[in-house]
Amino acid sequence: MNKQHKLDKILGDIFSERLLKNLADNGRIVSLEEGMQIISRGDDIKDIPIVLEGTAKVVRTDEKGEEHILFYLNEKEACTATFSICATSKKSEIDFIMETDGELLLYPVHLMDNLTKEFPSWRYYVCKNFNKRMKEFLNTMDSIVFMKMDQRILKYLDKASKALQTKVLNITHQEIANDLSTSRVVVSRLLKQLEHEGRIKLYRNRINILF
DNA sequence: ACATTAAGTGATT
DNA sequence: AATCACTTAATGT
Numbered sequence A: 001m002n003k004q005h006k007l008d009k010i011l012g013d014i015f016s017e018r019l020l021k022n023l024a025d026n027g028r029i030v031s032l033e034e035g036m037q038i039i040s041r042g043d044d045i046k047d048i049p050i051v052l053e054g055t056a057k058v059v060r061t062d063e064k065g066e067e068h069i070l071f072y073l074n075e076k077e078a079c080t081a082t083f084s085i086c087a088t089s090k091k092s093e094i095d096f097i098m099e100t101d102g103e104l105l106l107y108p109v110h111l112m113d114n115l116t117k118e119f120p121s122w123r124y125y126v127c128k129n130f131n132k133r134m135k136e137f138l139n140t141m142d143s144i145v146f147m148k149m150d151q152r153i154l155k156y157l158d159k160a161s162k163a164l165q166t167k168v169l170n171i172t173h174q175e176i177a178n179d180l181s182t183s184r185v186v187v188s189r190l191l192k193q194l195e196h197e198g199r200i201k202l203y204r205n206r207i208n209i210l211f
Numbered sequence B: 001a002c003a004t005t006a007a008g009t010g011a012t013t
Numbered sequence C: 001a002a003t004c005a006c007t008t009a010a011t012g013t
Helices: A003-011 A017-026 A080-088 A109-118 A120-146 A149-164 A173-179 A184-196
Strands: A028-032 A037-039 A047-053 A056-061 A067-073 A095-098 A102-108 A200-203 A206-209
Touching (some): A003 A017, A003 A028, A003 A047, A017 A102, A017 A109, A109 A120, A149 A173, A149 A184, A149 A206, A184 A200
Antiparallel strands (some): A037 A095, A047 A102, A056 A095, A200 A206
């Protein structure tokens, strides 16, 4: 499948013909494997990545070298953080890593201004992306500020069960802890508490949601 | 039977 | 809520 076709198929419903042509002409498509790091903190950003296939994660790494996930990017999504950075400096504040195998469209940063000027569908896309991220940030802000871990876990379980359309989650306490940036012990304790309240039932590698 | 990994718990900060 | 140290339970080889 050639570049133009691929872009048409994946992004055709949100971008105009001319914009797709522009992306195909100036961008390049790369296939990547799980775990590959595309951008590291401090890098000069030459391209902005748009996810065509698979999932990527955007993380910040703290002094101890621990990763904190800012957000995941699925198909059709771009790293809006890089947009805002391009406008000011050229250095990345974040790490960009592939969570699964997948494909990215890399579009040169220096051409991005033109996109913004010329294509309404691009402007709309960027705004929408930015808006989505902003909402997420506000949500996580609320959680962190109030430190209500039990509430965060409840919300997490609820979200997961809705997303996966099931009341049976195959997940470990450790995985939940990673996602919420806390320790496994804390998660185990709070889950036990929820179990006693009759809201969930615990098994190994599995949680049944009873609400 | 043994090793490995997930989960539970008390004590401490 | 986080961390440590330790126990117990489930699973894989």
